[in-house]
Amino acid sequence: MKHVVAGLLCLSFAGASLAASPSCRYGVYGETGKPPVVISNPTGDGAQAPERYTFLDGRRGNVNAPNAPVRCEQGAVSVRQDDGHYATQPAWTLRETPTRFKSHGTELAGMLIEPAQSKGKQPLVVFVHGSEKTPAIGGYYPYMFAAQGLAVFAYDKRGTGGSGGDYTQSFELLADDAAAALQEARKLAAGRYSRAGFFGGSQGGWVAPRAAALAHADFVEVGFGLVMTPLEEDQQQAVVEMQEKGYDAAAIARVREVTDATGAVMASHFTAGYEQLAAVKRKFVSEPWLHTIEGEYTGELLAEDETDLRRTGAPRYDNLNIDWHYDAVAAIRALDIPQLWVLAGEDRDAPEALTRERLTGLKREGKPIDLYVYPHTDHGMYEFTQDADGTRHVTRITDGYFRLLADWIRQSDKPPYGTGERIP
Incomplete structure (x- = not known):
């Protein structure tokens, strides 16, 4: 998995x-x-x-x-x-202020990075991590924001780097941590910033909108995130795999039956759904695609013996406190602040089609959402080359992406941003 x-x-x-x-x-x-x-x-x-x-x-x-x-x-x-x-x-002179702050009794490590000299007050952005277990302090995103004149606050998520606590993927708890980070950043930068909000990448796209509501942020932007449940993410990954292998719509519909079954086991935290999973395995046992599915977790659940799943599935596959039915649409709909979403057009980890559809629907409802898609990019906004067997080789982060993020926060539109396409 x-x-x-x-x-x-x-x-x-x-x-x-x-x-x-x-x-x-x-x-x-x-x-x-x-x-x-x-x-x-x-x-x-x-x-x-x-x-x-x-x-x-x-x-x-x-x-x-x-x-x-x-x-x-x-x-x-x-x-x-x-x-x-x-x-x-020469090294740029930056004002770097280390700090420690608390969220739910856990002490987290943070760093405020500000331009040493600036004309007027600059926007302040809190960097919200994705699902990595490594710390954000010292990473390239915060410095890339600072290189474009923004004030930025980075913090090590709980259980990583200099922060205490246990690593988790509880979106609600992580949103509380992010909100606490913005509160700390506002305190440290008091009087020196104009507006304050969040950037979240990947899984941070689930966390940042919720944190923005909690912290009364002025904006939120997301890179290669998802507007769907974690269960839907697994299904969308499996669908993209099938499409890339050339299977038709009928085969893809059958794959959705399989991901529904594996999702039922996962969402029950391995307490139910085994009969449904066994039934689809019997039903599609002769299908050549059945054991080629990967998804986020479906491939490994299919390969497991039911007895082993019942006995040890939960501690191995469901130990990160993930809300498998997390309502990402509701979190975004609750916001009336400006949002920027930047999607990777050929994202295998976070397929963008359903996210784009839902964001477009929210825009039609009147939500202040700007949406960009970069074609021929994979997760992380990476350009790539691809072998005949589908293996991808990352070449670079697509040009224009970093400028888009900073300009949008500054409320300064200076296109073009590389190959980025603004979706009306």
């Missing part, structure tokens, strides 16, 4: 505790008037995982990798120029 729902593994931030002493300080580097580069914590596992570089146009990679355009040596960051030579880049 995939270990996380709407996994933000594409966005995971491995904390400094996972790596040796960083070769360069995390932050923003670059000359005035030129596109900056962000140096952030590793995304790989292990003590020697390298730091990462991210450019505003979405190019990313490991610092000091062979032929990498960014080097870190003895604390100095250098970037390859057009002539092939590397030029040292």
Whole structure:
């Protein structure tokens, strides 16, 4: 089973505790008037995982990798120029304020990052994590917001990094944590910001709208999130798999019967639904697609023996306090503040078709929602190449995406934003 729902593994931030002493300080580097580069914590596992570089146009990679355009040596960051030579880049001066705050009695670690010099008050955005188990402090998203002149508050989710508590995927509890983070950010930045809200990526798309309502935020924006239940996410993933394999509508309808059965077991927290699951397995036993389904969890439940599922299914597959019927539509409908949703057009982890349909419906109801879709991007807004067997290879974060996020928060529309298409 995939270990996380709407996994933000594409966005995971491995904390400094996972790596040796960083070769360069995390932050923003670059000359005035030129596109900056962000140096952030590793995304790989292990003590020697390298730091990462991210450019505003979405190019990313490991610092000091062979032929990498960014080097870190003895604390100095250098970037390859057009002539092939590397030029040292100065570090931007940022005001970074570490803090600790509490949510439901658990102490969480946070960091407020502000431009050292700015003309007037800047918007304040709280970064809401996805489903990764690694900390957000030191990650590239907060610094990428700061590189575009925004004040940003990052915090390590409970059970990760410098925060206490146990890791969970309880959307309600995580929304409370995010609301507490915004309260702390407002206190630390008092008098220096204009409007305040949230950005949530992937699973953060379930958390951020709920947190916005709790914290009376001024805006919320979501990248590659979902407007559906976690049960529907599994079904939509299975449907996309079948479509990519060329199966017709009749076969896809039968797959939905299977995901309904696995979803019944999951939603019951492994207390019921076994007869329905056994029935669909018997019904479709001769179908070639039955054991090719993956989904979020369906493939692994199909492969399991019923006795094992009854005995140990819950602790293995349902131990993160997920509300499988979480009503994402209601959470969004409860908001009357501006929202930006940015979807990946070929997202396998968070298929966008149903989310786009529902957001369009909410727009017709009069909700102030802006919707963008980036074609030929996968989860995390990653562009990719694809082999004949369907295997994808990430190349970069799509150009224009980071600018869109920052401009929208600033209420400044300066298209085009790469290949992003605004859905009217």
